[in-house]
Amino acid sequence: MSNALQSPPHRAVVEHLVRQQVYARLGKPLPRSAASPNPLVVNVSARHCHLTPEAVEALFGKGHQLQVHKWLYQEGQFAAKETLTLIGPRSRVISNLRILGPCRNLNQVELAYTDGIALGFELPHRISGDIKGTLGCMLMGPAGFFEMEQGVIRAMRHVHMHPTDAEYFGVKAGESMKLKIGGEAGLILDKMLCRVDPAFKLEVHIDTDEGNACNLQPDTPCELIK
Amino acid sequence: MSNALQSPPHRAVVEHLVRQQVYARLGKPLPRSAASPNPLVVNVSARHCHLTPEAVEALFGKGHQLQVHKWLYQEGQFAAKETLTLIGPRSRVISNLRILGPCRNLNQVELAYTDGIALGFELPHRISGDIKGTLGCMLMGPAGFFEMEQGVIRAMRHVHMHPTDAEYFGVKAGESMKLKIGGEAGLILDKMLCRVDPAFKLEVHIDTDEGNACNLQPDTPCELIK
DSSP states (O other): OOOOBOOOOOHHHHHHHHHHHHHHHHTOOOOHHHHSSSOOEEEEEOSEEEOOHHHHHHHHOTTOOOOEEEEOSSTTOEEEEEEEEEEOTTSOEEEEEEEEESOOSSOEEEOOHHHHHHHTSOOOEEOTTOOTTOOOEEEEETTEEEEESSOEEEEOOEEEEOHHHHHHHTOOTTOEEEEEEOSTTOEEEEEEEEEEOTTOOSEEEEEHHHHHHTTOOTTOOEEEEO | OOOOBOOOOOHHHHHHHHHHHHHHHHTOOOOHHHHSSSOOEEEEEOSEEEOOHHHHHHHHOTTOOOOEEEEOSSTTOEEEEEEEEEEOTTSOEEEEEEEEESOOSSOEEEOOHHHHHHHTSOOOEEOTTOOTTOOOEEEEETTEEEEESSOEEEEOOEEEEOHHHHHHHTOOTTOEEEEEEOSTTOEEEEEEEEEEOTTOOSEEEEEHHHHHHTTOOTTOOEEEEO
16 A cells, blocks of 8 residues: 555664674674664654644645655654645744654654754753743644644654663663764763653664764664663 | 954853862862863864965955954964855855965865755865865855865864873873763763864864754863863
């Protein structure tokens, strides 16, 4: 039915499997990086928004359902084919803002700090979902406008974890870890919020500012540190 | 003669002086952060270029001298009043590119990785001055064009140090340090190149991607670590 892109496995997933197989064949003990139950996937989240069904209808028409453009690493999450135009509080515009599906019970726009500079206001730095008291914006779609009263944020860097990952790393939901990123522009990101759920696969989400600061590439080594 | 902006002292400079005075009055020993011979100033370098006198003449007219818009922290360095238009290899444009003075003996454009994405090519990550084999661009000024054969880079993060600073931190020119940046989006920047010269004042230069990744503000605590 759908011709949505099913992404090939993430490089980190393939590496993890190959590393475990190679050590098993050699009969050698696994080094710590290969002994973790799951591969560490680090993805850069470009700016995007989450919408309620009501917002989707206002923007794209009565009864409209978001269509899958590309499946994401977290089960059931997808980048939608639909994009929006965002009009900020100073009438500056961001075009082609990607919508992530499925719909949620709140409207939230997640931008990088660089986007905030382009829009001319300072983004509050929040845990996703914690949008109380933040600025809103106007969204424009092909079928109409939708005014978001609040919800334009910079999302805090975070790591999705299955409970087995949390146990392996010795952390609990709401605690923080660090992410060490190698390469010639290497850095260590502090205060990486742990989000733990049986539905989650181990995945770090950083934004484009963070990804560009360290020039994160598919083969850049990454390590989670407590 | 000049109405150039003489910046007020950097917050880090004032803090350092006050801290030293307060501890002296209290007759207490200085904590390590206050015991350093010089304050640590961390500045974000927005995209800019350095030009030869020949390039300045081609762009702004015969005999043109760069005018001071604002003095920078390093002695004698300034942001010029003059700006340029840069035309990249895929005909994409960056307007209002600031020139830093005084003139040098090479032409170099320093951009953030985000700018490279906007221009549509991957910036080489280089130590300032090491431009061999890099891509060039076309520069456009009010009096004409100037073709740079090479020299469009992302400059590696670095710290300017007086020899007394290098001695205090126990590092030599060409070695690396780390910069720990606090705050709620805190991080540690690895591979901060040490540049040592008797003419230098202690100052870290990071680019806008790095500054935005950690939301660096004037009051964000920063610490150099070996």
